[in-house]
Amino acid sequence: MHPAFSVIFLTTLIGAGQGLFLALMTVQAYADIGALALPEGSYFGTNSMIALALLVAGLIASFFHLGHPERAWRSAAMWRTSWLSREVIALPIFMGLVFVYGLLHYLGYNPNLFGENAPPQGELTYLVGLLGVVAAFALFICTGMIYGCLKFLQEWNTPLTPINYTLFGIASGFTLATALTAWMAPTLVNFYGGWAIAFTVLAFITRSASLIRNQRIKHRSTLATAIGVRHAQIQQKAQGAMGGSFNTREFFHGKTAAFLKSIKWVFLVLVFPVPVLLLALGLQNNSATLLGLAFAIQYVGLLAERWFFFAQAKHPQNLYYQTI
Amino acid sequence: MTQLALVIDLNVCVGCHACVTNCKQWNTSGEAGPLVDENPYGKDPTGTFFNRVQTFEVGEFPHTETVHFPKSCLHCEDPPCVPVCPTGASYKREEDGIVLVDYDKCIGCKYCAWACPYGAREIDEKQKVMKKCTLCVDRIYDESLPEPERKPACVLACPTSARLFGDVHDPESEVSIAIREQGGYPLMPEWGTQPSNHYLPRRKTKMKIHKDELVRVDNPLKKDGHLPKVDENESFLEDSASW
Numbered sequence: 001m002h003p004a005f006s007v008i009f010l011t012t013l014i015g016a017g018q019g020l021f022l023a024l025m026t027v028q029a030y031a032d033i034g035a036l037a038l039p040e041g042s043y044f045g046t047n048s049m050i051a052l053a054l055l056v057a058g059l060i061a062s063f064f065h066l067g068h069p070e071r072a073w074r075s076a077a078m079w080r081t082s083w084l085s086r087e088v089i090a091l092p093i094f095m096g097l098v099f100v101y102g103l104l105h106y107l108g109y110n111p112n113l114f115g116e117n118a119p120p121q122g123e124l125t126y127l128v129g130l131l132g133v134v135a136a137f138a139l140f141i142c143t144g145m146i147y148g149c150l151k152f153l154q155e156w157n158t159p160l161t162p163i164n165y166t167l168f169g170i171a172s173g174f175t176l177a178t179a180l181t182a183w184m185a186p187t188l189v190n191f192y193g194g195w196a197i198a199f200t201v202l203a204f205i206t207r208s209a210s211l212i213r214n215q216r217i218k219h220r221s222t223l224a225t226a227i228g229v230r231h232a233q234i235q236q237k238a239q240g241a242m243g244g245s246f247n248t249r250e251f252f253h254g255k256t257a258a259f260l261k262s263i264k265w266v267f268l269v270l271v272f273p274v275p276v277l278l279l280a281l282g283l284q285n286n287s288a289t290l291l292g293l294a295f296a297i298q299y300v301g302l303l304a305e306r307w308f309f310f311a312q313a314k315h316p317q318n319l320y321y322q323t324i
Numbered sequence: 325m326t327q328l329a330l331v332i333d334l335n336v337c338v339g340c341h342a343c344v345t346n347c348k349q350w351n352t353s354g355e356a357g358p359l360v361d362e363n364p365y366g367k368d369p370t371g372t373f374f375n376r377v378q379t380f381e382v383g384e385f386p387h388t389e390t391v392h393f394p395k396s397c398l399h400c401e402d403p404p405c406v407p408v409c410p411t412g413a414s415y416k417r418e419e420d421g422i423v424l425v426d427y428d429k430c431i432g433c434k435y436c437a438w439a440c441p442y443g444a445r446e447i448d449e450k451q452k453v454m455k456k457c458t459l460c461v462d463r464i465y466d467e468s469l470p471e472p473e474r475k476p477a478c479v480l481a482c483p484t485s486a487r488l489f490g491d492v493h494d495p496e497s498e499v500s501i502a503i504r505e506q507g508g509y510p511l512m513p514e515w516g517t518q519p520s521n522h523y524l525p526r527r528k529t530k531m532k533i534h535k536d537e538l539v540r541v542d543n544p545l546k547k548d549g550h551l552p553k554v555d556e557n558e559s560f561l562e563d564s565a566s567w
Contacts, residue, residue: 001438067432067452074411074429081407084435088410149408152441152515220514221441223380227393228509228523231382240344240376240395243368246446250437316512317443320378320395 001153002250003310009061011143012172012302014091015165017054018136019173020047020180021098023192025129030191032126039185044125047180048102051173055095083149087142094135101128140166147309154217155313160210167203168271172302174199175275175295182288193283193291197276200298204272207305211264214312221316236323247321253311263308270301327401327421328459329492329520330476331499331508332394335527336486339377339392346481347375347396347457354462356427360450372446374457375478391526394487396478397444397457398511398519399423405436405445414454421493421520422461427453441515459489492520 024047030036063069072088079085104110104125113123144162151157174196181188223234239248253260275298282290351374352359361371375396382389399416403423406414413429414436416422425436425445430453437445437454445456460476463469473480479487490499499522502508508522 065433067434067447068430071411071429071431074413075431075433076410077412078407078410082410082435084408084433085410146435150404150439152404152512153438221512225512225514227380227391228511228525229380229382229391233382233384235381236378237381237390238379240341240378241370241373243363243370245370245376246372246437246449247443250434250447251443315438315443316441316515320443 001310001313001315002253003307004065006061006063006065007310008303008306010058010065011165012168012299012306013054013058013061014139014143015169015302016172016176016299017051017058017098018094018139019170020051020054020176021094021101021132021173022136022170023174023177023195024048024051024101025133026195027188027191028126028129036188036191039181039188042106043185045102045106046184047177048098048105050176050180052095052098052102055091055098059091059095083142083145087139087146090135090139090142094132094139097128097132097135101125101132104128137166140169147313152221152316153313154219155214156309158210158213160206160213163206164203164210167199167206168302168305171196171199171203172295172298175279175291175298178279178282179288179291179295182282182286182291186286189286189291190283193279196294197279200272200276200279207271219314219316221319223319226316226319236320239321239323245321247317251315251318251321255311260308260311263304263311267301267304267308270297271305272301274298275301325421325493326419326491327399327493327520328464328490329399329421329499329522330396330459330479331488331490331492331502331522331524333486333488333502333506333524334391334393335524336484337377337392337394337482338484338486339379339390340483341377342481342483343394343478343487344373344375344377346477348373350460350463350477351458357451359455360448362449372448372455374446374455389526394478395442395444396521397423398442398517398521399457399459401518401520402516403440404515404517405440408435408439410435420491422459423456424458424461425454425456427451427455430454441512441517442519464489492522 024044027036031038063072066072075085075088077085079089110125113127141162144165147153147156148158148161174192178189178192178196181192224230227234275294278290278294278297282294348359359372363369364371375394378393378395380391380393382391399422403416406416406423410433411429411431413426415424415426417424432447432452432454434447434454437447445454448455464474464476466474475489479489488499488502490497492499492503494500502524503522506524508524510519510522
């Protein structure tokens with residue numbers, strides 16, 4: 001497939017936004033059972049708005065993928081059958097919940113709905129936050145399933161696809177939360193940093209599993225099934241167009257196999273070991289710069305990862321477009 | 325239930341591209357607006373086509389065979405491109421099984437093209453909507469046309485009659501009989517899309533002629549001598565009746 005940067009930015013940006021929000025709710029959940037002290041001031045409000053900004057940026061990026069952005073509202077119609085439609089619904093719902101969550105924290109309006117002494121304290125933000133958590137995971141699943149549901153794109157058609165989208169989003173979100181917290185509430189840095197490293201390692205395991213799986217993939221469609229001639233030796237001589245077509249532009253990445261392989265190693269280095277190392281160093285030295293660098297490098301690595309994810313998928317239609 | 329479809333005879337197709345040009349001509353002139361052509365006279369001409377003829381070489385030299393392979397939307401019975409469409413612009417008609425795109429609803433996200441294993445859909449880079457074969461839906465029901473012309477443009481153009489058009493759900497239709505009797509097959513059956521369009525395979529037409537069929541052993545000329553001749557002196561009815 002030809003990787004589209006609009007989709008690469010959409011998936012990585014909203015992933016980080018979702019992860020950042022989940023990181024905030026993790027702290028609130030810990031605080032509500034008394035395991036952590038809630039950070040003071042505008043901590044939740046500011047971070048929620050940063051998460052929201054990432055989601056908005058992702059949404060804007062997605063519009064560049066559309067031929068008719070002005071008709072985008074129509075895309076909520078077929079949620080019964082289309083994962084893309086479901087994503088289109090889940091994203092604004094999640095954005096709305098993040099906004100309300102951030103606003104409630106910012107205003108400090110957090111009444112206890114079930115009485116003064118009933119845990120957890122501050123139920124209103126907690127309740128909105130929990131709805132946000134559900135929406136965040138629903139959005140991860142929708143995003144992953146857009147690709148995972150296409151059964152003849154065999155590189156994508158695995159439960160590992162939505163799992164990877166989820167874990168990459170959470171890992172980058174927690175890394176970002178670590179960096180932001182180093183500036184705003186240094187007491188929580190170790191908490192976030194630990195989780196960020198754990199999720200990055202977890203994402204490394206699942207992404208490695210999908211890489212190994214895809215290396216051994218046996219494609220079900222061949223030129224013989226594509227044109228229905230039972231012969232081992234078939235060669236294309238003409239594809240019906242000399243100047244290329246939509247089919248040659250949309251479904252081929254147009255780079256060499258060596259380039260593809262190098263991108264794989266680039267993302268394997270930038271997403272996993274380098275950020276983990278920087279996180280560990282940053283936590284040890286209490287350096288917000290190193291933690292910020294960890295997020296920046298991991299994000300660049302994720303751009304490469306997403307590029308590779310698209311480029312690696314071999315669409316069966318390519319069988320019809322092998323020679324001009 | 326009706327399911328209109330094409331049956332393409334690979335044994336007869338000569339790869340002349342007449343179906344491609346007639347398809348383009350008809351569909352670029354319709355109500356939906358032109359099918360885009362970029363650099364039509366330039367270095368890298370490109371554009372949107374509903375139908376393309378490709379050429380494959382099967383076998384190893386010198387035992388090769390050239391297969392011309394016309395390729396268009398197969399109007400699957402279970403089209404994977406339809407459920408993925410987020411706006412409902414892509415749909416399969418209940419009444420005749422044609423898979424169509426509503427150009428006014430399409431947002432041009434290309435997801436349906438990703439979901440088609442055959443690469444049958446091509447985006448129109450000018451109108452920014454997805455386009456595909458309509459089986460000339462604006463032609464086959466047009467009662468202002470004479471009955472024999474109510475067929476897809478590609479079918480009418482084919483000089484060798486390699487393209488048949490009809491209802492594959494009617495067991496007595498021309499297309500169903502062709503599929504049944506000449507080994508018609510679908511493309512990429514492994515994905516369960518159940519394409520309605522079928523292809524008829526290449527066939528070798530051979531006849532075994534025995535020696536005794538070239539020279540008849542019971543040749544009456546040899547066996548019985550010459551045929552009897554008419555006696556010139558014999559009188560006929562005309563002789564006596566002509567006065």
